[in-house]
Amino acid sequence: MNRFKNKVVFISGAAKGQGAVEARMFGSEGAKVVITDILDELGTSLSEELRKEGMQSIYLHLDVTKEDQWIEAYAKTLAKFNTIDILINNAGIVARNNIENTTKLEWETIMEVNATSAFLGTKFVIPIMRNSGGGVIINISSTGALVSSSTLGVPYAASKAAMHLLTKTTALQHAQDNIRCNSVHPGPINTDMLNSITSNPDLLKSYEDKIPLGRLGRPEEVAAAVLFLASDEASFITGTELIIDGGLLAQ
Numbered sequence: 001m002n003r004f005k006n007k008v009v010f011i012s013g014a015a016k017g018q019g020a021v022e023a024r025m026f027g028s029e030g031a032k033v034v035i036t037d038i039l040d041e042l043g044t045s046l047s048e049e050l051r052k053e054g055m056q057s058i059y060l061h062l063d064v065t066k067e068d069q070w071i072e073a074y075a076k077t078l079a080k081f082n083t084i085d086i087l088i089n090n091a092g093i094v095a096r097n098n099i100e101n102t103t104k105l106e107w108e109t110i111m112e113v114n115a116t117s118a119f120l121g122t123k124f125v126i127p128i129m130r131n132s133g134g135g136v137i138i139n140i141s142s143t144g145a146l147v148s149s150s151t152l153g154v155p156y157a158a159s160k161a162a163m164h165l166l167t168k169t170t171a172l173q174h175a176q177d178n179i180r181c182n183s184v185h186p187g188p189i190n191t192d193m194l195n196s197i198t199s200n201p202d203l204l205k206s207y208e209d210k211i212p213l214g215r216l217g218r219p220e221e222v223a224a225a226v227l228f229l230a231s232d233e234a235s236f237i238t239g240t241e242l243i244i245d246g247g248l249l250a251q
Contacts, residue, residue, distance in 0.1 A: 187245025
């Protein structure tokens with residue numbers, strides 16, 4: 001399939017994990033993929049791998065907390081591909097400290113990487129998309145943005161909730177620009193973020209027992225939902241959230 005032929009997709013935090021899966025799947029559907037991260041070796045390697053497989057891709061260094069680096073990365077993307085059609089705010093980190101054990105620095109770091117980065121990416125891509133007639137922004141949030149949990153880190157949940165409302169506000173403010181914005185809310189997905197769980201068979205089973213479908217999700221399942229929201233098939237969907245959690249929140 002070539003759902004994204006000649007479309008330019010810009011993905012933050014794409015050197016590994018969920019972002020890398022998204023990059024590969026967009027590339028396989030004809031997109032020109034801009035892989036960004038601070039993990040330069042991994043990001044460069046992934047981009048080279050995609051090009052060897054016949055896909056169009058570049059890697060750019062991007063610390064998502066730095067305003068000037070977003071501006072520079074977008075400028076380099078425009079110089080190479082002329083536009084940006086799709087932005088995936090994928091970069092994120094997790095922490096599981098409770099309120100009392102969370103320092104101000106930890107709070108600020110997680111809020112910057114998860115929420116402020118999505119704000120910066122969105123702020124500077126809007127004029128680019130407006131000038132080209134529209135675009136799509138997808139924010140990778142979490143089920144932690146929608147329900148509370150005693151085991152989920154406070155700054156993580158707060159940052160993902162901020163992304164959720166940023167999504168809705170962006171969608172309303174820029175619908176007239178033909179810019180769609182939606183959020184994706186994964187539940188427990190088998191990525192590096194869950195290494196502490198997947199490496200412990202007993203803990204893993206206890207997690208899986210709580211999920212109606214009886215297993216962790218796969219990164220490819222989240223990426224498939226992201227591609228749907230980015231595609232013309234979702235052309236009348238904006239300002240909403242897509243939950244991918246194996247039925248966890250339905251209970």
